Amino acid sequence: MPRPGGSATIAALQIRQRVGPLQNISGCCMLALKLISPFGSPMRTQPHTPLYPIFVSLAGIHCLVVGLGQVGQRKLSGLLACDPASVLVLDLAEPMANGAEAAALLQDPRVRFERRSCAQADLQGRALVFAATGSAAENSRIAALCAAAGILCNSASNPAEGCFQVPAVARHAQLAAALSTGGASPALARRWKGELQQWLEPRSRMAALMGRLRPLVLALGEDTGHNTRLFRRLADSPLQQWLEENDLENCLRCLQAELPPALHADIAELLHDLP
Numbered sequence: 001m002p003r004p005g006g007s008a009t010i011a012a013l014q015i016r017q018r019v020g021p022l023q024n025i026s027g028c029c030m031l032a033l034k035l036i037s038p039f040g041s042p043m044r045t046q047p048h049t050p051l052y053p054i055f056v057s058l059a060g061i062h063c064l065v066v067g068l069g070q071v072g073q074r075k076l077s078g079l080l081a082c083d084p085a086s087v088l089v090l091d092l093a094e095p096m097a098n099g100a101e102a103a104a105l106l107q108d109p110r111v112r113f114e115r116r117s118c119a120q121a122d123l124q125g126r127a128l129v130f131a132a133t134g135s136a137a138e139n140s141r142i143a144a145l146c147a148a149a150g151i152l153c154n155s156a157s158n159p160a161e162g163c164f165q166v167p168a169v170a171r172h173a174q175l176a177a178a179l180s181t182g183g184a185s186p187a188l189a190r191r192w193k194g195e196l197q198q199w200l201e202p203r204s205r206m207a208a209l210m211g212r213l214r215p216l217v218l219a220l221g222e223d224t225g226h227n228t229r230l231f232r233r234l235a236d237s238p239l240q241q242w243l244e245e246n247d248l249e250n251c252l253r254c255l256q257a258e259l260p261p262a263l264h265a266d267i268a269e270l271l272h273d274l275p
Contacts, residue, residue, distance in 0.1 A: 051165065051182065058084040064126045066090045066118045066142055067133035068098045068106075071156045075130040076105050078166065088122060089113045091133075118142050123149050132156040159183045168193040173204040173275045174211070205274040206240040212270050216263055233258055243274065 061084045065076050068091040079087055089111055095103040106113045117138070123129065129151055131142035136157040143161040146153035155162035160183075167180035168189040177196040181189045210231070217227055237258070242250040248271055255267045 051180070053178075055178075058082045058128075060085050061127045062125050063087045063128040063130075064090070064118075064122060065130045065132060066138075067131070067156070068093070068095065068102050068113075069132065069134055072130065072132035073098070073102050073105060075132055075154070075156075075166070076111070078169075079128075080105070080108055080110065084110060084128075087111050088126070090116060090118050090122065092117060118145075120145055120149075123151055126151060129153040130156070131162070170194070170197040170200060172197060172200040173208065175200045175204050175207055202244045203240065205243040208274050209239075209243065209270060210234070213259075213263075216266060216270075217259075220260065220262060230258065 058079065063079050063084050063086070065072050065079070065087060066089075068076070068089055072089075072091070076087060076089060087108075087110055089106065091098070091113070092115065094115065095106050095113060105111065118131075118141075123145060129142065129146050131139035131146075131153060133139055133142075133156075139155045139157045140161055143153045143155045143158075147163070152164055153162040154164055154166055159165050165180055165183065167178040168186075170177045170179075170193045177193075177200055179189055179192055179196060213234075214231070217230060234254075237254055239251060239254050242248075242254065251271055252267060255270070256264060259267065
């Protein structure tokens with residue numbers, strides 16, 4: 001067990017698929033990596049307690065972004081990419097004062113902009129808040145309001161004042177890898193994001209295949225233990241390497257050997273047009 005403040009790595013893998021049999025995938029496969037800095041110290045920016053990695057659906061969620069500078073624009077853009085119900089954006093400046101990109105983001109119908117500071121009433125009904133103003137004192141005030149109201153808040157100026165951090169995210173097809181250094185080094189997070197991007201690319205076909213296969217296997221009605229053993233055998237097999245090499249002949253043989261006969265007729269379509 002790593003001691004508090006020592007080095008530790010926490011990984012979580014979530015695969016969410018919304019697919020009918022042999023249909024194109026509409027879902028996501030995400031890998032979250034949380035690196036706790038080994039430089040043990042009582043600094044608030046490096047908490048002893050590790051953060052809990054989680055992927056959250058923003059469907060039906062109302063958010064608040066305070067501050068529309070470069071940081072606020074990144075937060076707003078990231079939120080809109082995940083389709084929240086709405087985002088209230090507050091800033092003391094006119095939108096064009098923050099550039100054309102900021103003004104363009106505010107054209108999204110899910111966004112409402114108001115030129116003013118944040119009030120306690122703005123938190124009502126909001127599940128996620130981003131304090132991204134250019135004032136550390138103002139961000140601290142917003143974070144304190146959120147803490148008192150039990151609302152999740154991210155503070156741009158001092159991550160320890162909020163209760164969650166936004167990781168660097170690498171994406172390829174339906175795969176996404178999110179990585180955080182726990183505030184120790186955003187520069188390293190940026191570098192490793194690029195490395196993760198390269199790591200994801202050759203694995204997207206395997207994820208797509210498993211996403212297509214899973215509902216077909218579950219529809220056979222076998223017990224959970226049986227299905228778990230099947231999926232693990234496939235995950236541990238050379239199937240991923242053969243998919244990367246586009247060796248469909250070996251892929252076909254592998255699936256015929258591992259899958260129940262009831263699914264053999266589906267194998268060709270399972271392998272067809274993988275990303």
